[in-house]
Amino acid sequence: MNFWTGPTLDVQADHVRTLDQTRLPFEVQWLHLRTLQDCERAIRDMQIRGAPLIGAVAAFGLALALREGVPLNLAAARLAATRPTAVNLQWALAQVRAAVEPTGAYPGAAPTDRSSDAVSGAVSGSVSDGVSDAVSDAVSDAAARAWQRACAIAADDVRINAAIGEHGLRLLEQRLALRHAAARPVQSDAPLQILTHCNAGRLATVDHGTALAPIYAAHAAGIPVHVWVDETRPRNQGASLTAWELMQAGVSCTVVADNAGGWLMQQGQVDAVIVGCDRVAANGDVANKIGTLLKALAARDAGIPFWVACPTPTLDRAVADGRGIPIEMRDPRELTHARARRMDGGIEEVSLMQDGVKALNPAFDVTPARLVDALITEHGVMSASHPIA
Numbered sequence: 320m321n322f323w324t325g326p327t328l329d330v331q332a333d334h335v336r337t338l339d340q341t342r343l344p345f346e347v348q349w350l351h352l353r354t355l356q357d358c359e360r361a362i363r364d365m366q367i368r369g370a371p372l373i374g375a376v377a378a379f380g381l382a383l384a385l386r387e388g389v390p391l392n393l394a395a396a397r398l399a400a401t402r403p404t405a406v407n408l409q410w411a412l413a414q415v416r417a418a419v420e421p422t423g424a425y426p427g428a429a430p431t432d433r434s435s436d437a438v439s440g441a442v443s444g445s446v447s448d449g450v451s452d453a454v455s456d457a458v459s460d461a462a463a464r465a466w467q468r469a470c471a472i473a474a475d476d477v478r479i480n481a482a483i484g485e486h487g488l489r490l491l492e493q494r495l496a497l498r499h500a501a502a503r504p505v506q507s508d509a510p511l512q513i514l515t516h517c518n519a520g521r522l523a524t525v526d527h528g529t530a531l532a533p534i535y536a537a538h539a540a541g542i543p544v545h546v547w548v549d550e551t552r553p554r555n556q557g558a559s560l561t562a563w564e565l566m567q568a569g570v571s572c573t574v575v576a577d578n579a580g581g582w583l584m585q586q587g588q589v590d591a592v593i594v595g596c597d598r599v600a601a602n603g604d605v606a607n608k609i610g611t612l613l614k615a616l617a618a619r620d621a622g623i624p625f626w627v628a629c630p631t632p633t634l635d636r637a638v639a640d641g642r643g644i645p646i647e648m649r650d651p652r653e654l655t656h657a658r659a660r661r662m663d664g665g666i667e668e669v670s671l672m673q674d675g676v677k678a679l680n681p682a683f684d685v686t687p688a689r690l691v692d693a694l695i696t697e698h699g700v701m702s703a704s705h706p707i708a
Contacts, residue, residue: 487533519595556699
């Protein structure tokens with residue numbers, strides 16, 4: 320039975336609703352994000368994850384902060400600190416601030432002229448009711464502007480990812496045609512074999528996904544597709560999230576150990592590798608979930624195309640190359656422990672290692688542009704070596 324096929328983010332009048340991804344695949348629970356703190360916690364604790372979804376939730380977090388009367392500068396700083404690698408977070412915060420700051424009337428704005436007296440009076444409690452009402456109206460207007468921009472960011476993400484799916488579909492169709500023309504020892508009706516790493520599907524976005532968008536488009540077009548899903552240690556986003564959402568959509572998939580990808584490529588069981596990205600430097604270097612680099616190296620050795628689904632908000636013009644991308648270091652407990660379902664159906668955290676063992680948990684690595692055969696963007700397929708015109 321299918322319980323969910325997207326979208327991941329449901330916008331209500333006064334809050335947003337999204338799946339709690341830390342509960343998957345065992346439980347389907349919806350988070351109701353009503354405050355800045357709710358959004359901050361959801362991003363930091365990876366209840367939501369995926370660069371595009373992080374950006375959208377951060378945008379709504381700023382709008383909710385304004386409704387609460389939290390200074391914009393403080394709210395933006397708190398949200399920016401939750402996840403350092405995904406550039407969509409910084410991009411979305413900048414987008415909302417640009418929509419709000421021209422008014423000069425939000426909590427935390429630098430006061431000028433008449434607004435200086437209003438803000439000062441609001442703090443001291445010495446202004447008249449009329450001025451207080453004016454400040455309140457200005458803050459409400461700023462919150463409305465922020466909410467409107469956050470809604471636009473979410474809508475744009477859906478459009479962007481749908482376009483990535485269509486452009487990626489063309490690549491998959493070309494790959495299928497080449498495979499048939501080469502008369503490889505497979506049945507003509509055998510599914511196209513795609514390997515992916517981590518989760519870059521609907522759960523990582525508002526809808527459609529990035530790396531999975533072409534796969535969903537192919538499935539919808541009647542092209543038989545099978546997906547090799549890396550388990551993606553240590554948080555198992557592949558096994559827990561990618562496999563779950565592919566099964567919800569009726570797409571054939573098989574979970575494999577992270578280190579099985581190279582062997583599958585050697586055996587001729589992979590036609591292409593498609594991954595997402597959290598940040599792409601100006602030279603085309605790609606930051607993605609730890610382990611992506613090893614897949615790119617194996618694909619290059621096997622002569623298999625390695626494609627990165629890349630929404631243009633993920634391009635970072637301010638970073639020259641991958642050396643400038645900050646790599647998030649997460650709690651070692653994510654590596655030493657895991658959530659598991661008991662035989663009686665209960666969920667518990669279990670230790671995978673002996674007590675006291677040292678563990679290092681980098682969340683991302685950087686794949687050099689030279690190993691990326693193409694970036695699939697909403698504008699079309701681009702060379703990784705020249706991603707920014």
